Amino acid sequence: MLGSRRLHPLFPRRNTSRYCKIYFSQPYARDTARKHSATRCRTSEPLSRPAGLRKRLCPPHAQPSSFPMVRKIVRRYLILARGKFLDDAKTAHGVIAYGQDEISAIVDASLAGKTVRGVLPHLQCDAPICESVREGLQYHPTSLLIGVAPQGGALPQAWRSEILHAMDAKLEIVSGLHELISEDEEFAKAARRSGTEIWDVRVPPTVPLFSGAVYDVRVPTLLTVGSDCAVGKMTVALELARSAQKRGVNATFVPTGQTGVLIAGWGICIDRVVSDFAAGAAEQMVLEAAPESELLIVEGQGSIHHPAYGAVTLALMYGCAPDALVLVVDPTARTIANFEVPALGYPELVTAYEIALAPVKPARVVGIALKTLGLDARQARYEIERAREESQLPCDDVVRFGADALYDSIASEVRRTRPRTAAVPA
Amino acid sequence: MLGSRRLHPLFPRRNTSRYCKIYFSQPYARDTARKHSATRCRTSEPLSRPAGLRKRLCPPHAQPSSFPMVRKIVRRYLILARGKFLDDAKTAHGVIAYGQDEISAIVDASLAGKTVRGVLPHLQCDAPICESVREGLQYHPTSLLIGVAPQGGALPQAWRSEILHAMDAKLEIVSGLHELISEDEEFAKAARRSGTEIWDVRVPPTVPLFSGAVYDVRVPTLLTVGSDCAVGKMTVALELARSAQKRGVNATFVPTGQTGVLIAGWGICIDRVVSDFAAGAAEQMVLEAAPESELLIVEGQGSIHHPAYGAVTLALMYGCAPDALVLVVDPTARTIANFEVPALGYPELVTAYEIALAPVKPARVVGIALKTLGLDARQARYEIERAREESQLPCDDVVRFGADALYDSIASEVRRTRPRTAAVPA
Numbered sequence: 001m002l003g004s005r006r007l008h009p010l011f012p013r014r015n016t017s018r019y020c021k022i023y024f025s026q027p028y029a030r031d032t033a034r035k036h037s038a039t040r041c042r043t044s045e046p047l048s049r050p051a052g053l054r055k056r057l058c059p060p061h062a063q064p065s066s067f068p069m070v071r072k073i074v075r076r077y078l079i080l081a082r083g084k085f086l087d088d089a090k091t092a093h094g095v096i097a098y099g100q101d102e103i104s105a106i107v108d109a110s111l112a113g114k115t116v117r118g119v120l121p122h123l124q125c126d127a128p129i130c131e132s133v134r135e136g137l138q139y140h141p142t143s144l145l146i147g148v149a150p151q152g153g154a155l156p157q158a159w160r161s162e163i164l165h166a167m168d169a170k171l172e173i174v175s176g177l178h179e180l181i182s183e184d185e186e187f188a189k190a191a192r193r194s195g196t197e198i199w200d201v202r203v204p205p206t207v208p209l210f211s212g213a214v215y216d217v218r219v220p221t222l223l224t225v226g227s228d229c230a231v232g233k234m235t236v237a238l239e240l241a242r243s244a245q246k247r248g249v250n251a252t253f254v255p256t257g258q259t260g261v262l263i264a265g266w267g268i269c270i271d272r273v274v275s276d277f278a279a280g281a282a283e284q285m286v287l288e289a290a291p292e293s294e295l296l297i298v299e300g301q302g303s304i305h306h307p308a309y310g311a312v313t314l315a316l317m318y319g320c321a322p323d324a325l326v327l328v329v330d331p332t333a334r335t336i337a338n339f340e341v342p343a344l345g346y347p348e349l350v351t352a353y354e355i356a357l358a359p360v361k362p363a364r365v366v367g368i369a370l371k372t373l374g375l376d377a378r379q380a381r382y383e384i385e386r387a388r389e390e391s392q393l394p395c396d397d398v399v400r401f402g403a404d405a406l407y408d409s410i411a412s413e414v415r416r417t418r419p420r421t422a423a424v425p426a
Numbered sequence: 427m428l429g430s431r432r433l434h435p436l437f438p439r440r441n442t443s444r445y446c447k448i449y450f451s452q453p454y455a456r457d458t459a460r461k462h463s464a465t466r467c468r469t470s471e472p473l474s475r476p477a478g479l480r481k482r483l484c485p486p487h488a489q490p491s492s493f494p495m496v497r498k499i500v501r502r503y504l505i506l507a508r509g510k511f512l513d514d515a516k517t518a519h520g521v522i523a524y525g526q527d528e529i530s531a532i533v534d535a536s537l538a539g540k541t542v543r544g545v546l547p548h549l550q551c552d553a554p555i556c557e558s559v560r561e562g563l564q565y566h567p568t569s570l571l572i573g574v575a576p577q578g579g580a581l582p583q584a585w586r587s588e589i590l591h592a593m594d595a596k597l598e599i600v601s602g603l604h605e606l607i608s609e610d611e612e613f614a615k616a617a618r619r620s621g622t623e624i625w626d627v628r629v630p631p632t633v634p635l636f637s638g639a640v641y642d643v644r645v646p647t648l649l650t651v652g653s654d655c656a657v658g659k660m661t662v663a664l665e666l667a668r669s670a671q672k673r674g675v676n677a678t679f680v681p682t683g684q685t686g687v688l689i690a691g692w693g694i695c696i697d698r699v700v701s702d703f704a705a706g707a708a709e710q711m712v713l714e715a716a717p718e719s720e721l722l723i724v725e726g727q728g729s730i731h732h733p734a735y736g737a738v739t740l741a742l743m744y745g746c747a748p749d750a751l752v753l754v755v756d757p758t759a760r761t762i763a764n765f766e767v768p769a770l771g772y773p774e775l776v777t778a779y780e781i782a783l784a785p786v787k788p789a790r791v792v793g794i795a796l797k798t799l800g801l802d803a804r805q806a807r808y809e810i811e812r813a814r815e816e817s818q819l820p821c822d823d824v825v826r827f828g829a830d831a832l833y834d835s836i837a838s839e840v841r842r843t844r845p846r847t848a849a850v851p852a
Contacts, residue, residue, distance in 0.1 A: 178702070210734035212765055271702040275738045276604070278701045305785045308636035311741035312701045318733045339638055340847045341786050348785075355781060359731045359774075360767050421766045 075101040078133065078141035078171065080162055081108045084148050085129065086119060090230065091176050092147030094259035096123045098238050103127040104141035107162065122399075133162045133169070143172040145262070146181075155179050163187065167194045176201045176258030178272070201258045202269040210279035214321045215361070215419045219290040222414050223322035224300040224369070225353050227329040227343055228336050229309060232399065233300035234260050236328050236369040239403035241297045244411070246404065252293040254285050256316060260299045270301055270319075271312045278312065282319025295414065298322065304356055305344070306336055314356065321361045324414045325353055326406075330371045331383040346391040359420060366413040367394040367406055501527040504559065504567035504597065506588055507534045510574050511555065512545060516656065517602050518573030520685035522549045524664050529553040530567035533588065548825075559588045559595070569598040571688070572607075581605050589613065593620050602627045602684030604698070627684045628695040636705035640747045641787070641845045645716040648840050649748035650726040650795070651779050653755040653769060654762050655735060658825065659726035660686050662754050662795040665829035667723045670837070672830065678719040680711050682742060686725045696727055696745075697738045704738065708745025721840065724748065730782055731770070732762055740782065747787045750840045751779055752832075756797045757809040772817040785846060792839040793820040793832055 079096075081089040085108040096103050096116060106116060106129040116125040130136045133144065144166035146155070155163075155177055163173060163181070167190045175181045175198070182188060182198040191198050222240070224233040237253055237260075244251035253260070255267030273281045282298075289296055298320045302309030327350060333343050344352065350365045357363050368387050372380035380400055387395040394409035505522075507515040511534040522529050522542060532542060532555040542551040556562045559570065570592035572581070581589075581603055589599060589607070593616045601607045601624070608614060608624040617624050648666070650659040663679055663686075670677035679686070681693030699707045708724075715722055724746045728735035753776060759769050770778065776791045783789050794813050798806035806826055813821040820835035 212733060271700075273701055274697075275699055275701050275704045275741060276697040276735065278737055279734050307638060307744045307747075307786050308705050309702065310744050310786070311704055311737040314740045315701060315737035318736050321733075340845065342846055344785060352781075352785065355778075359770060359778065360733050360736070419766065420768055 075143045075172070075174070076104045076139075076141045077101055077143050077145045077174070078104050078136040078139070078166070079106045079145045079147040080133065080159060080166075081106055081147040082156075082159060082162070083108060083110050085111055089147045091259045091262065092145070093120070093123060094234065095145065095147070095262050096125045096127075097235075098263045100263070100265060101143075104139035105130050105136040106147075107131070107133055107136050133165045137169050141171060143174050146173070146175040146177060155181075160186070164190050167191055167196050170194055170196050172197045172199065174199045174201065174262070176262060176269075178202060201261050202272045204268050204270075204273045204281060207268070207273065207277050207281045207284050209277060210283050210319055212419075214283040214286050214319070217286055217290045217321075218416060219293050219296055220324070220414045220416050221286060221296040221298060221320055221322045222324050222326060222366075223298045223317065223320055223363075224326050224328050225313065225317070225365075226300055226303045226327070227349060228303050228333060229301075229306060230337070231328050231330045231333075232369065232371045233328045236326060236398050236403070237297045237299045238263070239398040240326065240407050241295075243403040243407035244295055244297070247407070247411070249294050249411075250292070251295040251297055252289045254289050254296050254298040254320070256282065256285070256299045256301055270316055271309065273315075275311065275315075278315030279319035282316045283321070286320045296320075300328070303336065304352060305341055307339055307341060317353075317357055318360060321419065322357075322363045323417045324366045324410070325357075325363055326410065327353065327365050327368045328371065329368060329387070331387065332374065346387055346393075350391055350393070361419040362417055364413070365391075365393065367396075367410040369406060370395060370397045372397045372400055501569045501598070501600070502530045502565075502567045503527055503569050503571045503600070504530050504562040504565070504592070505532045505571045505573040506559065506585060506592075507532055507573040508582075508585060508588070509534060509536050511537055515573045517685045517688065518571070519546070519549060520660065521571065521573070521688050522551050522553075524689045526689070526691060527569075530565035531556050531562040532573075533557070533559055533562050559591045563595050567597060569600050572599070572601040572603060581607075586612070590616050593617055593622050596620055596622050598623045598625065600625045600627065600688070602688060602695075604628060627687050628698045630694050630696075630699045630707060633694070633699065633703050633707045633710050635703060636709050636745055638845075640709040640712050640745070643712055643716045643747075644842060645719050645722055646750070646840045646842050647712060647722040647724060647746055647748045648750050648752060648792075648836075649724045649743065649746055649789075650752050650754050651739065651743070651791075652726055652729045652753070653775060654729050654759060655727075655732060656763070657754050657756045657759075658795065658797045659754045662752060662824050662829070663723045663725045664689070665824040666752065666833050667721075669829040669833035670721055670723070673833070673837070675720050675837075676718070677721040677723055678715045680715050680722050680724040680746070682708065682711070682725045682727055696742055697735065699741075701737065701741070704741030705745035708742045709747070712746045722746075726754070729762065730778060731767055733765055733767060743779075743783055744786060747845065748783075748789045749843045750792045750836070751783075751789055752836065753779065753791050753794045754797065755794060755813070757813065758800065772813055772819075776817055776819070787845040788843055790839070791817075791819065793822075793836040795832060796821060796823045798823045798826055 079092045081092050085092060085106055103125055105127050108129055109131045111119055111129045112131040114129050116123050116127045144163065166173065173181050173196065180200045182200050224237045226233045234257060241251040241253040253264055255261045255264040256270045258269050261267040261269060268281045268285055270278055270281055286296060301316050302313040304310050304313045335342055353365055368391055370384055370387055372383055375383060380397055384395050384397060394406055396406040398406055505518045507518050511518060511532055529551055531553050534555055535557045537545055537555045538557040540555050542549050542553045542555065570589065592599060599607050599622065606626045608626050650663045652659045660683060667677040667679040679690055681687045681690040682696045684695050687693040687695060694707045694711055696704055696707055712722060727742050728739040730736050730739045761768055772794065779791055794817055796810055796813055798809055801809060806823055810821050810823060820832055822832040824832055
C-alpha cells in the first residue's frame with residue numbers, strides 16, 4: 001500500500017459523525033431516503049423565524065440520494081484522471097492534498113510509471129500513477145473517484161469504459177460531476193448487476209428557504225470570495241482554517257463545492273441547489289457547523305461578476321451572512337475565463353463585494369490571497385506587494401508562502417457584525 | 427358560459443406555436459420526455475460561443491415533464507382559491523387579467539354567489555364565484571387552476587380533497603406551486619386512475635449554461651426589477667408591452683415566473699432552475715423570443731437586496747443581459763417583506779441595480795413604476811411626484827394611470843448597449 005495517511009486538524013473526529021449524519025450524501029433507495037429526510041425536517045425544525053417560511057422545503061425530487069449516514073469507513077481511492085492529472089484535475093488535487101481518505105493510485109496513461117510526488121511534489125503523496133483502472137486494481141482501492149471537474153461538468157465519453165470496468169471490479173463510484181452517474185442508464189444497470197454503490201457528491205439534500213436564522217449565529221464567519229472561478233477559494237479557506245487550528249482556534253471549514261464536500265465529508269454543493277433555495281442551503285450549513293466551532297471559514301464559489309455563476313456567489317454571500325471576506329485573486333488574469341468581462345483592480349473588486357453585502361449584512365474584505373502559480377518567486381512577491389499597495393490590505397499567496405502570516409494579519413478583524421435593520425417608525 | 431374572452435395583442439397567434447413547441451411544459455411520460463429533450467439539445471445547439479460550454483446542460487433529473495408541444499387548445503379554467511381570492515391569489519388575478527384562457531368560475535366559499543366583477547372590478551371578468559369544485563363543474567371547465575402562490579409554495583392541506591374531486595371529474599390540474607402535484611403520491615395515483623393530466627408549471631426544461639450568446643442579440647431588452655417580491659414587476663412588464671404594441675412596436679413579454687408562464691403560454695420559472703443554470707435559462711428565453719420581436723420586456727423576479735431570493739434576481743439580470751431597467755417599487759414599504767432589510771431610497775436603489783450590472787453588461791434604470799395600491803389618488807400622486815423628484819426619472823403607477831405615459835417617456839431610452847469588454851493587451 002503506497003497511499004499516504006494524513007492528519008486532519010480541521011476535522012476533529014468527534015465532529016465527524018454529527019455532520020455526516022445530517023449532510024453526508026450517499027446512495028440509498030430513493031423512496032426511503034425521501035421519507036427519512038422529510039421526517040427529519042418535520043421533527044427538527046431548527047429555525048426560529050419567520051414562521052411563514054418554515055415549512056417550505058427545496059423540492060425533494062431534486063435530491064434523490066441525500067440521506068443522513070454516519071461515515072464509518074475510510075475510502076481508498078483510485079483516481080480517474082485520464083490525460084488530465086497534471087493540468088485539469090482540480091478535484092483530484094484537492095482530495096489528495098486535503099482529504100481524509102487514502103489514495104491508492106491515479107489512472108493517467110500519459111504519466112504511467114511515475115508517482116504523484118514525482119510529477120506534483122507539493123501534493124506530498126507517494127501514490128503511483130498507472131495506465132488503466134485494470135492496472136490500478138492491484139493497489140486494492142475501495143472506490144473509483146472521478147477526479148476531474150471540467151467547466152462543462154459532463155463526463156468524457158472515453159472514460160465510460162473505465163468506469164464500467166471499475167464497477168465490474170466492485171469498486172464504489174464517487175463522482176463530483178454535474179452529469180449524475182446514478183441517473184445514467186448504463187451505469188445504473190452495471191451498478192445493480194455488480195452490486196456496487198454510486199455516490200454523486202453534487203446531489204444536494206432537502207433544505208428549507210433562507211429564514212434569517214443565520215443572523216443569530218454568534219460564531220464569526222469568514223467567506224472566501226474571488227475574482228473568478230478556479231482561483232483557489234477552497235484552498236485558501238482550507239489553509240486559513242488550518243492556520244487557525246494551529247493557533248488553538250477551533251475553526252471549521254465549511255465546504256460548498258464538490259471537492260470541498262469530498263475533502264470534509266459533509267457539506268452541500270451550492271451550485272446544484274434550486275435557485276430559490278441556494279441561500280437557504282448556505283444558511284443551513286452555517287447553522288449546522290456553528291455550535292461546535294469558534295470560527296467558520298466558508299468555501300466561496302464563482303465570482304460576483306461572473307456572467308454565468310455570479311448568482312451562485314450572491315446566494316452564498318446572502319446565505320452564510322459572513323462577518324468578513326477574504327478576496328482570492330489571480331493577478332495575471334485580464335478577464336473572467338471564457339468571457340470578455342474585464343478583471344477589476346483590487347480597490348474596485350473590494351468595493352464591489354462590500355457594496356453587494358452592505359444593504360443586507362455588512363462585511364468588509366479583510367485580506368487578499370493571490371494565486372501566483374505560474375509566476376516565479378520574484379514576480380510573485382512583486383504582485384503581492386502591488387496588491388498590498390493598491391488595496392491597503394494584508395495580502396499573500398497562502399499556497400506559496402503558507403497561510404499563517406495572512407491569518408495572523410486578519411484574525412483580529414474577523415468579528416461578528418450585525419445585519420442591517422430598518423428604522424421602522426413605530 | 428360566463429367566461430370572458432379577451433384579445434391579446436402581446437401574443438400574436440403566429441408566434442404562439444413556435445414558443446410553445448420549445449418551452450411549453452406539459453405532463454409526459456418521464457423517459458420519453460427526457461429522450462426527446464436530449465435529442466433536441468444535441469441537434470439544435472443554438473449557441474455559438476464559447477465552444478467549451480456548449481455541451482453542459484442543466485441536469486435532466488430536475489426537469490421531469492418538460493417537452494416541446496404545440497398548444498392547440500384554449501383552456502377553460504376553474505380557479506381554486508379557497509378563502510384567498512380577494513387578497514392572496516396573485517396567480518389567479520394575473521391569469522384572469524392577462525391570460526389567453528377562458529375563466530369558467532372561481533372556487534372560494536367566502537365569496538360564493540358573487541362574480542369576479544362584483545368583488546374585483548378591475549379584473550373585468552364576469553365569471554361566477556362558487557362554493558366548491560363540485561358546484562363549479564356546472565360551468566364546464568377543462569382545467570382546475572390552483573390559483574394561489576403563497577410565499578411558502580406549499581399546498582394547503584384542506585385543498586387536497588377539492589383537487590381529488592376535480593381529478594375524479596377528469597379536469598386537468600394546472601399548478602404553479604413549488605410542491606409538485608405530479609410528484610405527490612396520492613395525486614399521481616388519482617390522475618392515473620381517472621386518466622387526467624397534471625401540468626406543474628414550475629418544472630423547468632433542460633437548459634444549457636449561460637454562454638454569452640445573448641450579447642449578440644440585436645433586439646433591445648427591458649427588464650423590470652424591484653424593491654421586493656410581489657411589487658408588480660410582472661404586471662408592469664405586461665402593461666408596458668401592451669403600450670408598446672399599441673404604438674405599433676412588436677413587443678414580446680418574456681415570462682420568468684409561474685403566473686407569467688400561465689399567461690403567456692411559454693417561459694421558464696427561473697427560481698426553480700438549478701443555480702448554476704439560472705442565468706443560462708434567462709439567456710435561452712431571450713434568444714428564443716428575439717428573432718420575431720422588436721422589443722423584449724422581461725418579467726423581473728425578487729429584488730437584488732432580498733436575502734433569500736437576491737440570487738435569482740442577479741441570475742436573471744446577468745442572463746437576459748438587459749439594455750435598460752424599469753424599477754418597480756412599493757413606496758409604502760419600510761423593509762423587505764418578512765425580513766428586517768431596510769428599504770432603500772430611490773437614488774440608492776437605482777444605483778444598486780446599475781452598479782450590479784456595470785462590470786458585466788451596463789444598463790440604466792430608465793423609469794420607475796410605483797405600486798400605489800392601498801393609497802388614495804392624492805397620496806398616489808404625491809408618491810409619484812416624490813419619486814420623480816428624488817430619482818429625476820419618469821415615474822408612474824401603470825395600473826392606476828395606465829402604462830402609455832410611462833412607455834412614451836422611456837421608449838427612446840431603450841437602446842441596445844454593449845457588454846463590457848476587457849482591453850486585453852495583444
